[in-house]
Amino acid sequence: MNILVLNGSPRPKGHTKTMVNAFEKGATDAGHTVKVIDVCRKNIKGCLACEYCHTKGNFNCVQKDDMQEVYDALREANLLVLASPIYYHNLSGQLKCVIDRFYATGMKALLPKLKQVAMFLASGDEDIYDGALYSLKGDFEDFLGLENIGVFTVHGEEEVSEEKKQELYEFGRNLKEVTFMNDFIFHNPDKVYFGKNQFTHLAEEVSKYGKKVLMVYGGGSIKKNGLYDQVTKLLTEKGLEIFELAGVEPNPRHTTVDRGAEICKQEGIDVVLAVGGGSTIDCSKGIAAAAKTEDGKVWPLVEGNVWVTDALPIIAILTNAATGSEMDAWAVISNMDVNVKIGIGGDALIPKAAFENPELTYSLPAYQTACGAFDIFNHVLDNYYLAGDATFDMVLEMQEAVMRAVVKWTPVALAEPENYEARANLMWASSMALNTILDAGTVHAPACHAMEHELSAYYDITHGHGLAIVTPRWLKYILDESTAPAIYRLGTHVFGVEAGLDPMDGAKKAIEAVEHFAFDVLGLKKTLTELNINEEHFVDMAKHASMGAFIPGIKNLNQEDIVAIYKMCL
Ligand SMILES: Cc1cc2nc3c(=O)[nH]c(=O)nc-3n(C[C@H](O)[C@H](O)[C@H](O)COP(=O)(O)O)c2cc1C
Numbered sequence: 001m002n003i004l005v006l007n008g009s010p011r012p013k014g015h016t017k018t019m020v021n022a023f024e025k026g027a028t029d030a031g032h033t034v035k036v037i038d039v040c041r042k043n044i045k046g047c048l049a050c051e052y053c054h055t056k057g058n059f060n061c062v063q064k065d066d067m068q069e070v071y072d073a074l075r076e077a078n079l080l081v082l083a084s085p086i087y088y089h090n091l092s093g094q095l096k097c098v099i100d101r102f103y104a105t106g107m108k109a110l111l112p113k114l115k116q117v118a119m120f121l122a123s124g125d126e127d128i129y130d131g132a133l134y135s136l137k138g139d140f141e142d143f144l145g146l147e148n149i150g151v152f153t154v155h156g157e158e159e160v161s162e163e164k165k166q167e168l169y170e171f172g173r174n175l176k177e178v179t180f181m182n183d184f185i186f187h188n189p190d191k192v193y194f195g196k197n198q199f200t201h202l203a204e205e206v207s208k209y210g211k212k213v214l215m216v217y218g219g220g221s222i223k224k225n226g227l228y229d230q231v232t233k234l235l236t237e238k239g240l241e242i243f244e245l246a247g248v249e250p251n252p253r254h255t256t257v258d259r260g261a262e263i264c265k266q267e268g269i270d271v272v273l274a275v276g277g278g279s280t281i282d283c284s285k286g287i288a289a290a291a292k293t294e295d296g297k298v299w300p301l302v303e304g305n306v307w308v309t310d311a312l313p314i315i316a317i318l319t320n321a322a323t324g325s326e327m328d329a330w331a332v333i334s335n336m337d338v339n340v341k342i343g344i345g346g347d348a349l350i351p352k353a354a355f356e357n358p359e360l361t362y363s364l365p366a367y368q369t370a371c372g373a374f375d376i377f378n379h380v381l382d383n384y385y386l387a388g389d390a391t392f393d394m395v396l397e398m399q400e401a402v403m404r405a406v407v408k409w410t411p412v413a414l415a416e417p418e419n420y421e422a423r424a425n426l427m428w429a430s431s432m433a434l435n436t437i438l439d440a441g442t443v444h445a446p447a448c449h450a451m452e453h454e455l456s457a458y459y460d461i462t463h464g465h466g467l468a469i470v471t472p473r474w475l476k477y478i479l480d481e482s483t484a485p486a487i488y489r490l491g492t493h494v495f496g497v498e499a500g501l502d503p504m505d506g507a508k509k510a511i512e513a514v515e516h517f518a519f520d521v522l523g524l525k526k527t528l529t530e531l532n533i534n535e536e537h538f539v540d541m542a543k544h545a546s547m548g549a550f551i552p553g554i555k556n557l558n559q560e561d562i563v564a565i566y567k568m569c570l
Helices: 015-029 067-076 093-104 130-143 162-173 199-207 227-237 254-267 278-290 299-303 366-384 393-415 420-434 447-459 463-478 484-494 503-521 535-545 559-568
Strands: 002-007 033-038 079-085 116-123 147-155 191-194 212-217 241-245 271-276 314-318 330-335 340-345 353-356
Touching (some): 002 067, 015 116, 015 147, 033 067, 079 093, 079 130, 093 130, 130 147, 199 227, 199 314, 199 353, 212 227, 212 254, 212 278, 227 241, 227 271, 254 330, 271 278, 278 340, 330 447, 366 393, 366 420, 366 463, 393 420, 447 463, 447 535, 463 559, 484 503
Parallel strands (some): 002 033, 191 353, 212 241, 314 353
Antiparallel strands (some): 330 340
């Protein structure tokens, strides 16, 4: 694991440093990577409390001093060791300055890899540690949610004893790899009606929520294939009153959402029925949320990063396997005025019910099938790589099973559009990918999705296609000795790459397999250039994608990294 030691003692041969050295040797002997930062040798100022970091700084500190080195190391660390002499009943001032500067980025969500903390303290008197331990408990265990794996102390002016040094050595030597299995709550109340003959339940399900239904759909394909007539007949027979919002665009616009919310408010709509793919369902979710606000507008909710707890009930009839919106708590809305495509989430956005009939995807154009498939694949892959092998093993295997299903069944669906088994596998994979079963115990870190949303926001391209272009480049960019085993595992467990290779060679074969799937099997164009995209907006896009800071993941990506990945896609 990666260990960061912040040594707050100015004395290079003092007791604190002696403890650090013994620990470092033990941990290094055990194969861990240890970075010791002697903070007293650094130019690190105290926090200015200017709030730049929490406003336009997007979690970056305005002061460009040696603290940047600490921030970088902190994002990679799994274990943080705070080592300090006791000065006036507390940690040394130099270390305290560093801790105060955690304010910029020291939040649980921004440090997904950091799991544990330990403390080494040296003092003149015995049992003088209350101040330091108060910070350990309040700031690191409670606020950052870290597991305290040990406190080691020495006191008095005599040299640190051999026993104590041995104790510190053993502590380092016996460290266990951190687990990435976080606590989690699983609650997905969506009732899924899956299969060919489930519409018998539709009217009954919709009528549970009231009489007035807003039916939301896209460009009219549901009128051509008879689905519109079928649904309206079933609802009308049950005595339900139907209102309509047609013409939802791919990458649904906030203005379309607002039009739907206006209908809801004017007509007193009870339930929103989405009939379509991810865009239609996302639009319906936006409508359901905006309809409950005073001004009926969705963008303030999106911009305000509001977790939606109140919305009209949503029911989805799925016609494309792709976004997972039919079973998740998220909607992605686009505002083309400002080139922003961004998610809005909330428990209230999980549909009450989803009707998933694989036959409804038979008539999808091959391009939509291919793009949808890559979207599903990448929803899983984005999560899969957060922690590599150290994650929740059962969940990792389930993620691989879903990706394998996509790789296996998409070519079948492309060759035989009416193959029920293929369509059913893809449809259920879509729902599984984002209904949070595959997130259990992990942190969702959607690297490729964050980068692709910018492409769709600026160029209105099909999301799954953008992902297919970005994903192999991202894998190439993050490939190094530390990531090679995890990438190689994707090859062996999902694409059938042979086992027993050197991890770097295996990882390269895995990336080739992803490219083969995206560009040969799915037949998608390989470059952004072919989609008429050049580098004009890359810097701004990278700024948005990183929220001005970085995208966390198996390799954290800062803005330069993101621009470099976009350039690889040209
Ligand atoms: C400025 C200063 C304040 C100190 N305050 C305390 C104190 O409050 N309680 C205590 O027990 N020792 C105190 N000490 C003693 C140190 O904690 C002790 O010498 C410790 O071993 C120093 O760690 P080091 O060897 O890593 O530098 C203080 C020392 C200094 C220089």
